[in-house]
Amino acid sequence: MQITILGSGTNMHPRRAAAGYLIATDRPILLDFGPRTLPNLLKTGLDRHTIQHLIFTHYHADHFSDFITFFFDAVCHALYGGGSRGALHIYGPPGTKRLFGTLLDTIPVFSSAPFKVMLREVHRRPFHIGQTKIIPIPMTHTDSQVCLGYRFAYQGRTASFSGDAMASDNLIKICRGVDVAIMDCSFSSRSPGASHMHAEQCGKVASEAQVKKLVLSHFYPLADRSNVVKQAGKYFSGKIIKAKDLLHLQV
Template sequence: MELTIIGSGTGAPSKTRAYPCTLIKVKDKHLVFDTGPGSLRQLLLAGVTYADVDYIYYSHFHPDHSLDLVSFLFAMKYDSPVRTKPLYITGPCGLHKFHQGLVSVYGNTITPKTFDLHLEEIERGVLTYDGWKITAEPVRHSSQSIGYRIESSAGRTIAYSGDTDYCEGIILLAKNTDLFVLECSFPDDKKTEGHLTPHLCAQIAQKAQCKKLILTHFYPVCSEAIKNNANLLAELKIIYDGEIVIAEDFDRFEI
């Protein structure tokens, strides 16, 4: 599997971090997790077109994680490149209502004409595909937020938190994973309900015993705090003894 951080930022605009979006490639399939504003272009810069994407998974429907679904569906009506293969979209409870709301506003401009669109809602459980499986578990953010665990047929594992606070759900998803993509929204002295801080992230990673922790989803205040604290990684290593990466847009990892 190959993981690419498409956008490592949040809903607050940043000159260096795009809105949340993560790409995982399993064999020849492209799996996209969340599509914040501008994700379509970010993916193109990473070498992936809207015609390449096979599956989109949503952690929740806040605008910074979902707004570019409109852009995806609108772009796919054009014939360069034309899309003919199905698009599968999975998300928490409310996905159908979310999509229906978009269609009520944008109508035929986002209605597929050359391919089939499949929507699937999941609260928790396992979805099995040809070459990988996905496990979903509720996490502590919005009333319908979920995180994901991706496991290839070769046994490689990645956990993706979406937005979350400290909770057992995200620890369960990340247990013994090869890569753990975890939100880290605010510095420790500015903890906000529904989000994590660097030290809480380290605690979760240690409890989950993941092999590599990839911190992402930084509000500008958190990016600045990390930049100004040269000892932060050393402090986190006292809590979590695995590898820690402060993600940047277009960082790529292979397992």
């Protein structure tokens, strides 16, 4: 399994794209699609028209908004660009069908897509994309919507993605023993905030879940100005990486 970080920041970060990850197993899978992640996806060299599987953790704009540009481009490519593409499968928390149903019905050109768009709401039930097993579990984030964390397993290797999350038993569960855990580290431990973890909490979760490698991501600009790796390292003695855009991880 290979993971490329398309975005390690948040909505308005000056140097980082917002949330997005490209996971390559026996096919490419995109997890979240925040602002500025699409240009980073192009930089990976992957043909974007080969992407058939999009997974969303939740629908705050910093995890979602580049889908609009991606989908408009996909429809134009298939309609006018002489290209073709296979079906697009979109997976996400409850509300996925309503959100994409509305977008596809409302935005000009979207309803003309000459390829199938399959919408699937996942909650706790594991599903497969090719040979990759994916387990979704609700995280603790905000009260207004469900945010799902995901655990990926492929050819004996495992990775977990917290989405946006505070520390919880469910987060520890999806991270249990994984080769790589990518976590929401929105804040420095010196200036914690609501709805997300700070670095020390990420370290605690990684330690409790006994992950092999911790990747800190989803930084607000303030978190960038303190040593989050050192803070997480107070509680976790394994390898800790501070994510950056286009960082490539071989899992």
